[in-house]
Amino acid sequence: MDSSRNTAHGLAFKPHLKPEAAPGHGAYLVSEQGVTALHGRGVATLVPLLDGTRDLEQLKRDASPAVPGEQAGRLVSLLSDAGLLHTGGASAGEEATDRAYWELAGLDGDVAAGRVRASRVASLAVGSADGQGLRAALSEAGLRVSDAPGGTAEETALTVVLCEDYLDPALREVDAEHRAAGRPWLLVRLHGNQPWIGPFLQPGDGPCWQCLAEHLRRNRQAETYVGHLLGRPVSVPRSCLTAGHGTGLRLAALEAAKWLAGYRYPGQNAIWTLDSLQLAGQHHAVRRRPQCHTCGDPGLVARRVSAPLDLRSRPKAAQGSDGDRWLTPSEMEQRLGHLVDPLTGVVKEIRRDTRGPRFLNCFRAGHDPVTNPSGLHSVRRGLRSHTSGKGTTEQHARVSALCEAIERHSGYFQGDEPTVRATFAQVADTAVHPDLVQLFHPRQYADRERWNSEHSPAHHIPERFDENAPLDWTPVWSLSERRQRLLPTSLLYYNAPSSPGGASCIAHSNGSAAGTCVEDATVQGFLELVERDAVGLWWYNRTRQPAVDLDAFEDSWVSGVQTAHHGLGRELWVLDLTSDLGIPVFAAVSRRTDKPAEDITLGFGAHLDPRTALRRALSELNQMLPPVVNARADGSGYGCGEPATLRWWREATTEEHPYLVPAGGRRARVPADFPYERCPDLLDDLKYIEALVRRHGMELLVLDQTRPDIDVPVVRVIVPGLRTFWTRFAPGRLYDVPVRLGRLERPTPFEELNPTPLFL
Numbered sequence: 001m002d003s004s005r006n007t008a009h010g011l012a013f014k015p016h017l018k019p020e021a022a023p024g025h026g027a028y029l030v031s032e033q034g035v036t037a038l039h040g041r042g043v044a045t046l047v048p049l050l051d052g053t054r055d056l057e058q059l060k061r062d063a064s065p066a067v068p069g070e071q072a073g074r075l076v077s078l079l080s081d082a083g084l085l086h087t088g089g090a091s092a093g094e095e096a097t098d099r100a101y102w103e104l105a106g107l108d109g110d111v112a113a114g115r116v117r118a119s120r121v122a123s124l125a126v127g128s129a130d131g132q133g134l135r136a137a138l139s140e141a142g143l144r145v146s147d148a149p150g151g152t153a154e155e156t157a158l159t160v161v162l163c164e165d166y167l168d169p170a171l172r173e174v175d176a177e178h179r180a181a182g183r184p185w186l187l188v189r190l191h192g193n194q195p196w197i198g199p200f201l202q203p204g205d206g207p208c209w210q211c212l213a214e215h216l217r218r219n220r221q222a223e224t225y226v227g228h229l230l231g232r233p234v235s236v237p238r239s240c241l242t243a244g245h246g247t248g249l250r251l252a253a254l255e256a257a258k259w260l261a262g263y264r265y266p267g268q269n270a271i272w273t274l275d276s277l278q279l280a281g282q283h284h285a286v287r288r289r290p291q292c293h294t295c296g297d298p299g300l301v302a303r304r305v306s307a308p309l310d311l312r313s314r315p316k317a318a319q320g321s322d323g324d325r326w327l328t329p330s331e332m333e334q335r336l337g338h339l340v341d342p343l344t345g346v347v348k349e350i351r352r353d354t355r356g357p358r359f360l361n362c363f364r365a366g367h368d369p370v371t372n373p374s375g376l377h378s379v380r381r382g383l384r385s386h387t388s389g390k391g392t393t394e395q396h397a398r399v400s401a402l403c404e405a406i407e408r409h410s411g412y413f414q415g416d417e418p419t420v421r422a423t424f425a426q427v428a429d430t431a432v433h434p435d436l437v438q439l440f441h442p443r444q445y446a447d448r449e450r451w452n453s454e455h456s457p458a459h460h461i462p463e464r465f466d467e468n469a470p471l472d473w474t475p476v477w478s479l480s481e482r483r484q485r486l487l488p489t490s491l492l493y494y495n496a497p498s499s500p501g502g503a504s505c506i507a508h509s510n511g512s513a514a515g516t517c518v519e520d521a522t523v524q525g526f527l528e529l530v531e532r533d534a535v536g537l538w539w540y541n542r543t544r545q546p547a548v549d550l551d552a553f554e555d556s557w558v559s560g561v562q563t564a565h566h567g568l569g570r571e572l573w574v575l576d577l578t579s580d581l582g583i584p585v586f587a588a589v590s591r592r593t594d595k596p597a598e599d600i601t602l603g604f605g606a607h608l609d610p611r612t613a614l615r616r617a618l619s620e621l622n623q624m625l626p627p628v629v630n631a632r633a634d635g636s637g638y639g640c641g642e643p644a645t646l647r648w649w650r651e652a653t654t655e656e657h658p659y660l661v662p663a664g665g666r667r668a669r670v671p672a673d674f675p676y677e678r679c680p681d682l683l684d685d686l687k688y689i690e691a692l693v694r695r696h697g698m699e700l701l702v703l704d705q706t707r708p709d710i711d712v713p714v715v716r717v718i719v720p721g722l723r724t725f726w727t728r729f730a731p732g733r734l735y736d737v738p739v740r741l742g743r744l745e746r747p748t749p750f751e752e753l754n755p756t757p758l759f760l
Contacts (some may be wrong), residue, residue: 195248523715
């Protein structure tokens with residue numbers, strides 16, 4: 001008998017399976033993945049014979065007469081079809097364990113092992129990274145390490161790049177070389193107590209290094225600020241043990257071997273980190289940026305912004321606590337969950353604000369770039385240093401916080417926005433004069449230096465707009481006129497480059513909104529404009545407004561808010577601020593009653609549905625409450641260090657600011673005072689809004705700020721002439737509407753407007 005031939009073609013169980021025969025009960029295959037039971041006549045006899053020393057004919061012969069040949073053939077076919085057998089005989093030692101590993105991975109063990117043996121891998125150390133240790137680890141893993149520097153040899157299948165920082169500028173050239181050669185590379189960092197491995201960067205498939213770098217940069221704002229001061233990137237001290245470093249090298253070699261063997265899984269497009277202190281691993285997804293100037297379409301954003309706004313029918317989901325949306329909060333959270341990540345997310349984390357009762361449902365989501373802090377102290381003390389979310393449920397508040405962060409990020413200037421360089425005179429037929437949007441009074445410009453020195457950046461006054469100075473303009477879409485208009489880029493995007501003559505335009509978040517669809521975002525952005533317009537009319541004219549009868553709304557959640565505030569030693573009421581636009585706008589006011597300082601907080605809400613407007617005002621009031629929950633009678637304990645805000649909480653009283661209190665002798669508003677008929681489609685709401693704006697002689701403009709890599713609809717809605725709640729005192733609605741509504745007998749003179757800027 002030619003035993004070598006029989007062994008080479010013998011039938012055996014795959015090496016990751018250990019057969020155990022149990023006479024009278026069948027047989028069992030034991031592996032790391034569990035136990036597989038085999039039943040049927042003759043199984044217990046046949047299983048021990050499947051040891052790799054017999055081909056099918058020999059197996060039939062040796063199993064007879066206990067198992068007839070025909071039955072043995074059927075059993076072998078069944079086992080083979082189930083993926084339990086392989087042909088080629090049994091292996092032993094390291095070869096067997098290697099094959100077992102690849103079989104457990106779902107690969108053909110022989111093919112996978114052959115790929116690893118046949119492939120070459122290159123190693124490249126960037127900077128002072130441990131290149132010698134990397135080569136040794138790759139060789140120890142049985143990989144053929146190329147002698148060519150940095151994997152330049154044509155036969156190299158993969159390069160493993162070890163660096164100390166994934167944002168090392170030298171990696172830009174590494175990426176370019178591998179894209180030109182069409183070769184993948186694996187990025188590794190072992191500098192700290194958390195080894196980083198991955199992603200595999202494959203030219204033409206998935207993200208490139210530039211995509212990865214963009215994701216990482218937005219989560220390093222503090223480091224970026226320090227590096228900007230120093231004029232160079234900042235580095236961190238080494239913080240790893242020899243054992244941890246060696247483990248990281250071997251894990252990187254394992255990842256390289258898996259890749260060469262042909263094993264693929266989603267985590268290869270991610271950074272995998274290992275917390276060596278707690279042995280906790282985590283994948284951090286790295287998404288390809290469709291607009292990437294290296295691997296994508298760099299003109300994608302410009303074309304999208306320049307195109308007409310395509311509004312479609314969007315049937316509303318079941319009505320929720322925040323009004324009508326195209327998707328529910330649950331659906332949105334499921335869609336957006338991947339955008340929360342400490343390394344590569346739009347935000348690092350979403351966490352509950354633990355100050356105050358859980359009923360407040362306040363969640364925070366990372367740093368707010370709109371504040372553009374001048375230093376780290378501003379990050380620490382600013383009330384708006386984090387975007388935050390509100391809602392009537394925990395899930396709603398979490399989604400709200402994330403959408404707020406996405407809105408802010410999407411409105412940040414990134415350099416691929418469409419611009420036209422021109423003076424106002426050159427584009428006057430298309431452009432909207434920025435003064436119609438910014439609404440500063442000439443007297444404010446004259447006094448800007450003094451004012452700016454005494455107030456926070458949110459209330460700063462820019463330089464006068466120079467109609468003869470060239471600057472960048474960006475297109476917006478006019479829903480009212482169905483044509484393209486132009487506005488200064490620096491008025492539309494945070495931190496956009498200003499004109500050479502100085503910053504004459506200031507971008508802000510008024511009218512910005514993220515939504516479940518473009519139609520939803522546009523509705524929400526417009527409602528914010530309506531809300532802030534109504535708030536500005538009330539606040540700066542200090543008019544007395546009627547109360548809202550909370551009990552008349554018969555809402556258990558509203559009653560719960562009242563109870564929660566009472567339990568915190570606070571009194572709560574709501575004012576009706578609805579303006580001439582007719583859309584319900586409410587202001588919720590809460591003050592302390594158990595100490596001299598009243599710690600007055602405010603929350604605002606607007607919606608076509610008055611019940612939703614009320615909930616929005618109260619949920620925003622809850623959102624503003626955590627910084628004052630722990631305030632003490634001696635003036636300490638506040639959770640915000642912004643001077644103007646602290647001064648308000650410590651010193652403002654309803655006696656000194658009577659406009660905060662409901663007007664006496666006027667009937668409290670009830671739901672019947674706000675007629676509302678729900679439309680089934682968001683497009684219907686938009687048609688109503690368009691008609692409303694047109695009736696009031698204004699124009700509805702929309703800028704699409706959606707970022708393709710995030711793919712969450714974000715818009716900035718602009719209605720020139722509508723006021724904001726900041727200190728913008730130009731002639732117009734601020735003076736005229738209160739008189740038209742009968743709130744005042746005459747317009748408030750400029751010098752008699754409320755000298756206290758609204759601090760939200």
